[in-house]
Amino acid sequence: MDVDNDHIIEAQYCLPHTKSIKLYNTPCGAVSIDFKRMRVYGKSLRVRRLDDGKTEWTWYCTLRNKWNKYGDKDSKGNPSPVKSSDIERKFQSNPSSSFTFNIGSDTIEIKFREMRQVSKKKKRKVTRRPLYRKLQTGAGVSQVVSALKNVSVGTKPQWQFEGKSGSWHNFKSRSGTKTECSVTSDDIETKYQQNPQNSMVFQVKGDSYSLDFRAMTQTNLKTKHIRKVRRVLV
Structure with a gap:
């Protein structure tokens, strides 16, 4: 049974650091797909990705906590x-x-x-992981169990960064505050849509940061400190 919005799942699956994706409002409630095992966490449901024979596969290895393409x-x-x-x-x-x-x-x-x-x-x-390309209807990830028929996912992307305590915080401009940021989540999403394999630079409190879409990290260009970032659908 084909999954609705499978292009969203495919886009996330193409990113080497992405381990899973969470789907909401399914007949089984909220479910998370484990990309490594191709199963649904905590449920006896298997997942498969249908290939039209035109997929270009890409290999990556970890180096300094980042995924690097061979x-x-x-x-x-x-x-x-x-x-x-x-x-x-x-x-x-x-x-x-x-x-x-x-x-x-x-x-x-x-x-x-x-x-x-x-x-x-x-x-x-x-x-x-596959190299992302815009898919035709039905050519992406498919679920072999009919329980996930008519799956829907959140449609608005929200960009977040990981804090010191492991909690996640939304990217906001915070204009006029001590943590004023030069970009919002929407600004980041615009850049991401232009090229999901690229990066962008922004400023927080006068410090410059590089946000790497492929590695899903932000790096302080002065201190070289790295934080994780993520893109979730809400």
Whole structure:
């Protein structure tokens, strides 16, 4: 049974840091889809994503608490020793195997079953997500259990940042206060819609921050302190 608004689910699934999405007003109440296990948290419901054969899959690994795409240049502008498409080609040939490449004298192995990048010195998490594109009706995520028929989700995006205590706060201008911010949640959403893989710069109390849409983090450009951000539908 197809899920309504599956393009919203697809957009979130394409982001490497997104672990789940919450759907409201379903016959089962509010439910959360676990993207890693493709199941609904706390319920005996399975989920699957229908593929039209045109999906471009992208591979990422964690580095300094951020998801980095294989094939992108590093901070010094050096090219990556391996492309995401190379990894995907090997994965398609045998999802239970691994992909090996070298960085200098170090041998790196990506173990598909564990979704880990392993070297002699370190292990890193790896994930595989589709590259987002506007989908045709019915070509996104589908639910094989009819209980989720006519699912609806919140439609207004709200951008939030994580506070010191782990609580989440909405982006607001707070004009005239000590924490005055140069952008609102709507401003961020406008930039996000232009390019979900991009970033933007804003100011709070005179300090400049970079908001990375792909990593879903905000970084103080002076202190380099990083906070998590998220986009929720309300």
